[in-house]
Amino acid sequence: MAALPRLLCAAALALLLWAGFCSSVCVEVPSETEAVQGTDMKLLCISCMKREEVTASTVVEWFYRPNGGKDEPIYEYRKTNHEFPSRFSGRIQWNGSKDMQDVSITVVNVTLNDSGIYTCNITREFEFEIHRPLFQSSRVIHLTVVEEAGEDFTSVISEIMMYILLVFLTLWLLIEMIYCYRKVSKAEEAAQENATDYLAIPSENKENCAVPVEE
Template structure:
């Protein structure tokens, strides 16, 4: 699962990079929802601006709600990253991973613990800078994070592993068949050569000068 998560993470970064380099198009990639205790976990929140030609002031708030608790503000961005709580379970364990254009406002939880399971809410508020007025647009994204002690075996990885073994067995059988075929072909060629040599030796000496040993292709 860890390998697949890394691949998915790299693929997401490549998609975002391509979108940033090629055009102003923003791609909203969903966040991973499963983390492993003791590892870092990126909570991905991408909120695309619908009108790129209009500048905006963006404010971000991250809330956390445990399975049996209430929402609590754990992180906010107001012109710069700002950890909201001086104390608390996430103090010193949150890292800002947002982009410069503020369309990616993701954070990373460092050293995830079992107690981090719960619902994370990403609130993005944009104040659009029009000449006459400044309308405000707000969007929210929810991430239900589940933390496990060990990485769970993913169904896709299991299927991929089974297909790999099937392919390996098929290639092995094909190689054995090719080896047997080549061996029989070489053996048959050697038998033909030996028979031709035996027939040649059986001809009387006086007739060998006028005899041509047939060669089979």
């Protein structure tokens, strides 16, 4: 009987792990805010939904505002994709997911003039039996386009640590080589001293040093 509670706990844990594995995970990750000129930049816009909200109809609107300017529509998703005439004409690609939780877009071949503020407006209409409420949310991205990619602080620290480790290993190897060289030199000196002492013994003493053989 004592094993029954353990078995039930193990079964419950297995069911929880299986449910977590089977269910999709949505994480609202902020978008990158720096792009390099001439590359493709994904403007990340994620708005997670609960399980009961999956049946909602979603409308997505993207706006761009240059520094010191006004918002202008550049892209819209309303059951179909629609790109507005703008400086981005022909350079915007839909990069969202089928469940409409990820409603990101990608700007192809960004230029220095593409720096500015991008706004992602999401409107969802839920289809419940009694009423049809609306839910609205926004994501704002301050994008800066640079000519060349700057070095990441983490990569700089990693490079410094690599050089420090390389210097440490070089010093350790040098010390080991010196230690081995001295050890071999001492062994050779000891062998030479023994050979010199042996040669310095008179020949008569050498014969006396021989071990007598018993008949």
